[in-house]
Amino acid sequence: MNRKSILIVDDEPDICQLLGITLSKMGLETQTASTFDSAQKLLCHQQFDLCLTDMRLPDGNGLDLVRHIQNNSPHTPVAVITAHGKMETAIQAMKLGAFDFINKPVDLKILRNLIEDALNINYSSDSKSFNLIGESECILQLKTQIEKIARSQAPVYISGQSGVGKELVARLIHQNSPRREKPFIPVNCGAIPIELMESEFFGHKKGSFTGAHQDKMGFFQAAHQGTLFLDEVADLPPNMQVKLLRGIQEKSFRPVGDTKEHSADVRFLCATHKDLSKLVQTGFFREDLFYRLNVIEIKVPSLIQRINDIPLLVTYILKKIIPNDVTIPKVSVETLEALKQYSFPGNIRELENILERAYTLSDGKEILTTDLQLPLQARKMHSHDFNMSLDEHLEQVEKEAILKALDETKGNKTLAAKLLGVTFRTLRYRLKKLGIDDDSES
Template sequence: MSRPKCLVVDDEPIILELSAQTLSPMNIDCVGVGTYTDACEQLKTQTFDLCLTDMHLPDGNGIDLVNLIQREYSNIPVAVITAFGSVESAVQALKAGAFDFVTKPVDIKELRNLVATALKLAEKHEESFSSLVGESTAIQALRVKIAKLARSQAPVYIRGESGVGKEVVARLLHAQGARASKPFVPVNCGAIPTELMESEFFGHKKGSFTGATADKQGLFQIAQGGTLFLDEVADLPLHMQVKLLRVIQEKQMRPVGATKEIPVDVRILSATHRDLADLVKQGKFRQDLFYRINVIELHVPPLRERTQDIPLLVERILQKLTEGNGNAKLRLSANAMAFLQSYHFPGNVRELENILERAMTLCDDNVIQIDDLQLPKLEEASNNHDEYTEDDLLSIATLEENSAGLDPLLEDLERDKIMKALEKTKGNKTRAARLLGISFGALRYRLTKFKLHSNSEQNE
């Protein structure tokens, strides 16, 4: 098996020499060049497993090289060498797709760790996406983004409503990356008492405060080499935000009561259901910390934007609920499934899990009916003249079955057909439903799903 090969791009001979001396004991061949042009020539003529480039080159800059490699040699992890304290340059490189960065003066141990982590990407096998259930366009796009971001060491801010599965996404980013063999440490920032927060994150030395009867490792130490997932990061108090920012920037931390700092090698993933940008404007979240943890933002869609995934989610959840308890296989009636697909789900996937767990205990003959779901909407519908009839629900179920997996183009055609029917009937939904050959309830369901509203809501 041939030795891995690294391309080093820097116009300082001492950096090229240091890189060669550092990588040689790791059985890595090092090819050093001093310009962007020479780097491009080497990439055309040789195969590399890794690239290290300085940010400032005589005929270009490191970002140009990062962009080139992302575009034409995307299988090569590229890290940038930045000036000490140049946070803006490092963030710019990570946003462009750099795997990681190292600062000058280059620390040999840090460089070796970076190179070893980067080379693991070539050995990493594709992890299963089985925990991210669904085949909708939104979920497929999310899978593509996760696969791409897993190759980076950049901090990722996972944005989404409560219950959408932000921790599932964080675990996938870890599992598909080079740090998969190291710990994944999730922490709910809102669940740690303020007075214990510094000790929990950074650890403490024996005797550093009352009750510190022994040395204790902090979350950063436990996650060393792996990933630290900061869930509900918006709940961090301001004094901890300052300390966290410094650890992220300097890659060092000091346990409570310690006299020396220790190196930190973790990837930071963070999430919250709150609007961090708005909290920054209110002065409740530090802008500089937001800038560092939000290098890359990943949005997890709410369940109401991917209703076609509900049957797959239901199947997976019911399978998990009945696993190992000897129960016969549970299923939903067509009416119950249709109703679920018309429900708004403010609590997203977590709410769906709770609904099904409750329905499992209420249903008869292992078939979950509408009444077993006990959705708030059912109680509200009893006083609403728009209540779904059984025929309406069957029509909705038929529509969903026939339209499962439709691409956006076909959905656009369906939307257009409904709008034309409403125009012909001057907004009369009853007549429009008759014209379309579906029940009134099924049409109303479609109007809600596509966010369409007729001009004459009173004309039923």
């Protein structure tokens, strides 16, 4: 069996010797280069399983080598060795595609863990289990991004509208990463009561507060050696933002009521439908935490940006919601066209809800346009047929949908609310906000 081969790039002989001995004890072969130029030559003639490079080289720097490897040997993970406290440089290296970083003086235990994670990467096609449905250009680009980002240990900020599939993207990053055999822990930050947040994230010791009848494992401990996905991270209160930042930077946590720090080897992925950079500007989200979480940003496109994927999505969703022993109904051309013309403010999640309702209302053999019960057979948005902002356009679409529902129910707001799929209270609120006359209590 061939031994794994590691390239060490550093102009300090003592460091090269230390790393060489450590890796040799792990059963790995090593080669060393003291300059950027000599490293390039070795990389041209040999395939390495991992490259460890110092940030400062006599004829260049580690960032140049990261770029070179990404361009010429993208399947070779590269980790950079940085001077202690040079976090900005380490983040820049990971943005360029570095797998991870390690500080000087090198902690050999951390080094061994890093190498084990890096060499666990499997690039065979069998390891790719993408469930992103679509063939549009933006989805193909997203799949490529996921494959590349999965190789890294860098924190990732996943942005996009509600319902586009941000958690799916997070799961795919984890599934295609060296951590895929370890836990993936999703956390909805907006669903945890503020008074329980510290205990939920870091755990607690028995007796640490009233009701703590036994030790509890927190998210950090549960995700050890795996991935922690913080959904709706913008909803974290200020005190938890401080504690989370410390946990990420120190790679450790302290359970409530405990006196000891516990190490946490966790990769962080986060997402929100809010504009996190604007929340930073307005002071609602810590800037230092934002930059620690937003090392790499990946944007998930809205459904209206990939409207030609709708036929494939419809087929996939119907297969998912209909029992295996039941024949999948046909979907008429007119029905597909109606879906393509709709604006989908709720994206994929809304499409799933519409199709589930349509299948229930259909005769089981074919789904017709009338089965969809869309709020409005919306015109497809083309840049040449309206001169307004997106918010103005969506407000106009909503207003037209409400007026149409009121017209069809002859002004009966209770029936109109049912037709629109909202509560009567919600309809009253929308009528007031949109400036539509609301004298009647019907």
